[in-house]
Amino acid sequence: MNQIIIDVGIQENRVAVIENNELVEIYIEKDDNKRIVGNIYKGRVVNVLPGMQAAFVDIGLEKNAFLYVKDAIPKEMLSNKKLNLKDISIKDVIKSGQDIIVQVIKEPFGSKGARVTTHITIPGRHIVLMPYTDYIGISRRISNETERNRLKEIAESIKPENMGLILRTAVEGLGIEDFKDDIKFLLKVLNKIDSERNLGFAPRVMYKDLDLVHRTVRDLFTNNVEKLVINNRDEYKSIVELVEMISPQLKSRVEYFDLSYDIFGHFGISQDMNKALDRKVWLKSGGYVIIDETEALTSIDVNTGKYVGTINLEDTVLKTNIEAAKEIAKQVRLRNIGGIIIIDFIDMNNEEHEKEVLEILKNELKKDRTKSTVLGITQLGLVEMTRKKVRSRLTSHLLKECPYCDGTGRVYSEGFVIGLIEKEIKRLKLHTSAEAVILEVNPHIAKYLYDNNNYIIRRIEGEYGINMFIRESDSIHHNEIKVKNIGKVDFIKGILDK
Structure with a gap:
């Protein structure tokens, strides 16, 4: 059963995504630290750094945002195959003191400010509008080629002139009538942004994305979800109104959960969240996986542990690595680990076994909405992969650095x-x-x-x-x-x- 469980609290809201009765994603939004990815700002360029091919932009946050040259160049220029980014200097694209409209594409993390782009996108239920790019894209999760071609024809017929569209996963099987309200809403938001472009002083917010609860309904509550449960009466009513507007057929799947009970405890989510903070993750076979997160990269080590197998060593190693590959894909998604990831599977002497484990890892990662790339096995026998950094890791929400060991995880003997x-x-x-x-x-x-x-x-x-x-x-x-x-x-x- 696929479910979405929403826990509305006094200081923070939490969303749990359950697939096949397993917790696979956790989203947390605190009142004093709301997500800003997707927000559009009128900012001011405070510093242009040709040596880094980037600029710092004041958008009104504690730390200035970071703008790379490729995110500052107009999209139509980037589509030019003859264009070489090395030939373009950031100082030729923007100037210090210039007012600029940017959108946050990566949350501030640690000592780093938010990352922004001038390539604005406005998300709706079914469509993402790209106002300054003439382009059509379709969710990679829609794999049927016939359906992709059908949707592309619809997109071409409804696409506003000189603008681009990305069709989201939720559009699969829909007809042209289902897109009209979405387009109307997105163009209304765009007109508001354009009308305010020359009003007011920078820095200031021009558009805020939905909060976590309503963003969850827009982005995650699809036909594949059997049930959405929430423990706040006011938010429940608000969700029902939103669902009636964007997907009325799903209205009956929204349920209210009595606030007097612990909703995450009732569904067993609290226990799974605690396990997602452990360094060691046990496999059903008796093997285990060790996950060590650092700022530079995440290392994952696979061990046979208590599992001794039944046939021979080669079979034992293969079965442990296959089980670990599935668990690693799940843990990376659940913990929201981004950046460089190095996996040390148990050594396999059989090349076919290596290919099988890698293929299973890639297939399991396809379930993740965040893009990841498996680069292969290095000469040292380690698997290299990357996962896009979109939001903070689960550990950064639930844990803080130990004041005694300063984050080393160790104390004096x-x-x-x-x-x-x-x-x-x-x-x-x-x-x-x-x-x-x-x-x-x-x-x-x-x-x-x-x-x-x-x-x-x-x-x-x-x-x-x-x-x-x-x-x-x-x-x-x-x-x-x-x-x-x-x-x-x-x-x-x-x-x-x-």
Whole structure:
């Protein structure tokens, strides 16, 4: 069963996409950090960088947006096969201080600002309008050649002059009458943008895409979805009105879920989301996959784990790699991992087996709406692939960097912390007349100090002739120690009581 489950919260809205009873996509939009991809801005060029063939554009966000030269050149020029981008400088296309209409095509990420383009597109339910490009495109998910030709004929008959259209997946099987309202709406939005082009000062927003809830209905709620469930009464009514307008035949599939229940818990989504944050993903066979995300790339390692097979080693490796290929395609989509991805499958000596695993990986990735490319196997036996970065990874929404380890995922070993304690005691003994100290540490370190009949404590005390009194504190993190010089041993009881 394919379902869309929408959880409307106080601070954020979450959308879960379920295919064949498995969670495959999660979308999260926070009130204070709404998605801006698709928004159109009147911006101002603040800096042109010929050395980078790009420019920075102020669109009113915290960080300036980034505009590449190929996104600044008019589309009709780019379609010229004789054109060589290397012969065009960004300074010949736009000037510093110039007002410019741009659209966000990539969210700000980390230290990077949003990426923008001058090639404006306006999405509707069935059609994406490209106002400044004379072009017709059809969703790659529509694979039947006869249907593609039929839709192309319809597109040519309804396409506004000197504009382009992309027909979305939802148009499959529709007739020309189904497109008219969409075209009318998109042209109305375009007229509004054009009429405001010379009004007001930059930077400012000229067009905002729909919020997550309504964008989900527009983009994902198709005939393939058996049910859309939402837990907010007002949003439920709003969705029903939108569905009545764009796809009335789907109205009966919209359901309201009682707000007093945890909708994600009821459908088992919370548990699947937690698994999507794990570094290790277990396979049904007993094998497992390790996923490590970094800023530069994502590495994925496949292991047989508990799976020992039944026939021979070659068969065991093949079955594990096939299962892993399916799981990797699912996890990449679920976690929304973008950029360079390196996969280390278990070594296969059979070339036919390698081809089979790669083919399965490619076929599974076709289920993903975000474009990915499998480049093949390197000389080191690693699979290289890329996936387009469209929105932030799931981990960036649900996790934050650890304040103790600064994102490394590791803390000092107990032995290293004991070394820090010893150095501090030695420093105190050399520069003060301390006879006793209070040592405040994390409970894990305290336990390590107490182990083996206080052997470490007695050894430090004997080495430096100083009395140590241990105080455990949950507020002290693993890497931290606090040593307080209390001078003479006679004062220890009074100070500890305080």
